[in-house]
Amino acid sequence: MEVVIDNTVLSNFALIQRVELLHKVFDGGATTSQHVWNELQIGEKQGVIPENDWSDIKVLELSSDLEKTTFERIKQKLGTGESACLSLAIHRNLKVLTDDLDARKYAQRRGIPVSGSIGVLILAIRKKLISLGGGNDLLLQMIQKGYYSPYQKLDGLI
Numbered sequence: 778m779e780v781v782i783d784n785t786v787l788s789n790f791a792l793i794q795r796v797e798l799l800h801k802v803f804d805g806g807a808t809t810s811q812h813v814w815n816e817l818q819i820g821e822k823q824g825v826i827p828e829n830d831w832s833d834i835k836v837l838e839l840s841s842d843l844e845k846t847t848f849e850r851i852k853q854k855l856g857t858g859e860s861a862c863l864s865l866a867i868h869r870n871l872k873v874l875t876d877d878l879d880a881r882k883y884a885q886r887r888g889i890p891v892s893g894s895i896g897v898l899i900l901a902i903r904k905k906l907i908s909l910g911g912g913n914d915l916l917l918q919m920i921q922k923g924y925y926s927p928y929q930k931l932d933g934l935i
Contacts, residue, residue, distance in 0.1 A: 779806035781865045783875035784813045784858045789894045791829045792922040800833035808835040810861035844868045
């Protein structure tokens with residue numbers, strides 16, 4: 778399934794210089810919204826997010842009036858990036874990757890498949906792209922860069 782990735786997850790992987798893992802885990806189906814892309818570009822220009830090779834991440838525009846209307850409705854409760862990703866997920870049948878609790882709750886209430894940074898790491902381990910030890914190392918790096926994780930290790934989740 779193609780996924781649309783919010784800034785929270787993209788930033789976590791960008792901060793540890795492992796954006797390519799998103800492309801590999803989702804077999805080339807890693808996308809984001811134009812709104813999130815704009816946020817990332819600002820973060821890179823300000824030096825908050827290190828420069829990464831984003832060439833494998835496809836950027837999607839809100840193209841239909843229905844997508845735009847849904848976006849505006851969701852934006853009354855959530856941020857711009859989250860709202861764009863959720864609108865795309867609703868209308869294009871995509872899975873959402875976000876670590877934002879409110880966005881996750883919104884997706885769950887509406888039956889939108891949702892996961893986050895930890896889910897990506899678990900999937901990478903299951904697909905044998907990284908080892909369990911490697912996954913734990915990446916999670917620790919994310920935590921050291923400011924990611925609030927409900928888990929310190931992935932061991933009990935595999």
